[in-house]
Amino acid sequence: MFSTVLVANRGEIALRVARACRELGIRTVAVYSTADRDSAVVRFADEAVHIGPPPARASYLNIPAVVEAARRTGAQAVHPGYGFLSEDPDFAEVCEANGLTFIGPSPDVLSRLGDKAACRALMAEAGLPVLPGSTGPLAGAADAKEAAQRTGYPVILKAVAGGGGRGMAVVTDPDRLLDTYRRTSAHARSVFGDDRLYLERYVERAxxxxxxxxxxxxxxxxxxxxxxxxxxxxxxxxxxxxxxxxxxxxxxxxxxxxxxxxxxxxxxxxxxxxxxxxxxxxxxxxxxxxxxxxxxxxxxxxxxxxxxxxxxxxxxxxxxxxxxxxxxxxxxxxxxxxxxxxxxxxxxxxxxxxxxxxxxxxxxxxxxxxxxxxxxxxxxxxxxxxxxxxxxxxxxxxxxxxxxxxxxxxxxxxxxxxxxxxxxxxxxxxxxxxxxxxxxxxxxxxxx
Structure with missing residues (x-):
């Protein structure tokens, strides 16, 4: 069993994980941004490390800062909670490269299932039913139009790297598809750093x-x-x-x-x-x-x-x-x-x-x-x-x-x-x- 686990998150889930560790007799390390310096998990954990200013990209999404905090405090494992780095295959791989156990799936599984379009294809091969739609990421607006015509309206555009309900847009009118595609792709690029989209039939009253x-x-x-x-x-x-x-x-x-x-x-x-x-x-x-x-x-x-x-x-x-x-x-x-x-x-x-x-x-x-x-x-x-x-x-x-x-x-x-x-x-x-x-x-x- 691990002797020390670093909790790479904040809020209620960080406290939830730290409590589970305490019950297992595991020492806990919290990380925190400047905005969270007085947070409940900082007070609860055995040790806390400041990792950056309030913006998530400078703190909770800052992989080098999180990994360095784990190394400095002698942690053997990192629990990512949910959100932030929890489904990031690069983070899981960096953890492994630094001798840290990532408490989650392997980097390979994270990579294959984190790409939502690839996940659809993998699960279809395994015999799971998937909604009609594009067979992979859309090549562009013209490809989206063709896939929508083949699938039938309404459709939903989804970011390949999306999650948490973000990077989605429902299209009921074919005349709005191209504009919605451009806006959703731009949003996906700004939020996830990946502008690729895929398309599925949208089920109303689901x-x-x-x-x-x-x-x-x-x-x-x-x-x-x-x-x-x-x-x-x-x-x-x-x-x-x-x-x-x-x-x-x-x-x-x-x-x-x-x-x-x-x-x-x-x-x-x-x-x-x-x-x-x-x-x-x-x-x-x-x-x-x-x-x-x-x-x-x-x-x-x-x-x-x-x-x-x-x-x-x-x-x-x-x-x-x-x-x-x-x-x-x-x-x-x-x-x-x-x-x-x-x-x-x-x-x-x-x-x-x-x-x-x-x-x-x-x-x-x-x-x-x-x-x-x-x-x-x-x-x-x-x-x-x-x-x-x-x-x-x-x-x-x-x-x-x-x-x-x-x-x-x-x-x-x-x-x-x-x-x-x-x-x-x-x-x-x-x-x-x-x-x-x-x-x-x-x-x-x-x-x-």
């Missing part, structure tokens, strides 16, 4: 269902069930739950089997998520594979009792999985709501500011993952996630009632700070959500 897999370095692969992530704004998730409501057992089994087959096909290691789009006709198609821990991993932990971060660390240290597929038992229902520092009335615009009050809710079967505290300043440089409220109950009706109470009980006040908590309560009250028949268009319908 559901977003994903499958969690866990794989060791000895060939063992298990799935931990599925999560419904259909409540989204701007292609980014707001509410996640497991099990997915209104999902027939045969379909659940087919999706989970497909994820296991895909993981085996590429020699996946660690935790990963196979994300599927579910059509109104109840056909499912792979969208992408996320080669990291997901923001919504707590709901899976709540129903299975499996600590995913602990398992990540053990797998990275070379331990075989201690569980088989038949050992994975799901109990009850878990729901997660992402409470962001955003104003839903202004198209979810971020609302940075100083927190004057923060009181997390409690009670039975309630978990709140957060890095917030009174006196913490929410800055403009990073993601607006403030807290993840997670609940468990024996059934969905009680889980939703508990979540509504939790969101009502949450106390957040600050200078100019708004949160999504009130909006999330409205989501929970929607008839289509209560019935488990909501789609990815729910939030757009609510906000007009």
């Amino acid at each position: 559901r977003h269902v994903e499958v969690q897999v866990l794989c060791d370095r000895h060939g063992a692969v298990v799935h931990l069930g599925e999560r419904d992530c259909s409540v989204q704004r701007h292609h980014q998730k707001l509410v996640e739950e497991t099990p997915a409501p209104d999902l027939p057992a045969r379909l659940r089994s087919a999706m989970c089997d497909a994820a296991v087959r895909g993981a085996r096909a590429v020699g996946y290691t660690g935790v990963g998520t196979f994300e599927f789009v579910l059509t109104p006709e109840r056909d499912f198609h792979l969208m992408e594979v996320n080669c990291r821990l997901q923001v919504e991993h707590p709901v899976t932990e709540m129903v299975t009792g499996i600590d995913l971060v602990r398992e990540q660390i053990l797998v990275a240290a070379g331990h075989p999985l201690t569980l088989r597929q038949e050992d994975v038992v799901h109990r009850g229902v878990a729901v997660e709501c992402r409470v962001n520092a955003e104003d839903p009335s202004r198209d979810f615009a971020p609302t940075p500011g100083l927190l004057t009050e923060f009181e997390a809710p409690g009670g039975p079967f309630v978990r709140v993952d957060t890095h917030a505290f009174p006196g913490w300043r929410i800055g403009p440089d990073y993601d607006s996630l403030l807290a993840k409220a997670v609940v468990w109950a024996p059934d969905r009706e009680r889980a939703l009632a508990r979540m509504d109470r939790v969101l009502e009980e949450l106390r957040v006040r600050g200078e100019g700070v708004c949160t999504t908590a009130g909006f999330l309560r409205k989501v929970l009250a929607r008839p289509e959500f209560r019935a488990g028949r909501h789609t990815t268009g729910l939030v757009a319908e609510m906000t007009g």
Whole structure:
């Protein structure tokens, strides 16, 4: 087992990882930007290293600074959390070159699955269903037009190097395709440093269902069930739950089997998520594979009792999985709501500011993952996630009632700070959500 792990992230996920390390008896090193010098994980970790100014590219995305911090502090491994460098094959390769274990898939797997167009092709070869679309990156606007005509409208353009809901654009009108292609390509270049796009058929009134897999370095692969992530704004998730409501057992089994087959096909290691789009006709198609821990991993932990971060660390240290597929038992229902520092009335615009009050809710079967505290300043440089409220109950009706109470009980006040908590309560009250028949268009319908 590692004696020291460097956590190459910030916010609630950095604290989550550091806590798992502490329980394993592992010393932790936090890295921080100038803006995060008083953060919760800096206070919690055994050691903390300043790696740069607030802009992420000068700090949390600064590979030489992160690796040097690991070397200086005697870390044997690096946990990247999610976002930032978590799916960067170059970072994983640099870690290996410097004698550091990257807690995640191999650089080769990250490279093959991180290229979304290549991932589609690989998974199609493995027998997973993929949406009709381009067979690889588009060669240009003319190629996009031809692929759209062949696929049929509406279509969605996606950045090859995209992720986190960014670098996507839906096109319903053929006359807008070329302009949308140019704008999306330029956006992808500025955000990801890669302007390549691919194209898929866009499924209207779809559901977003994903499958969690866990794989060791000895060939063992298990799935931990599925999560419904259909409540989204701007292609980014707001509410996640497991099990997915209104999902027939045969379909659940087919999706989970497909994820296991895909993981085996590429020699996946660690935790990963196979994300599927579910059509109104109840056909499912792979969208992408996320080669990291997901923001919504707590709901899976709540129903299975499996600590995913602990398992990540053990797998990275070379331990075989201690569980088989038949050992994975799901109990009850878990729901997660992402409470962001955003104003839903202004198209979810971020609302940075100083927190004057923060009181997390409690009670039975309630978990709140957060890095917030009174006196913490929410800055403009990073993601607006403030807290993840997670609940468990024996059934969905009680889980939703508990979540509504939790969101009502949450106390957040600050200078100019708004949160999504009130909006999330409205989501929970929607008839289509209560019935488990909501789609990815729910939030757009609510906000007009």
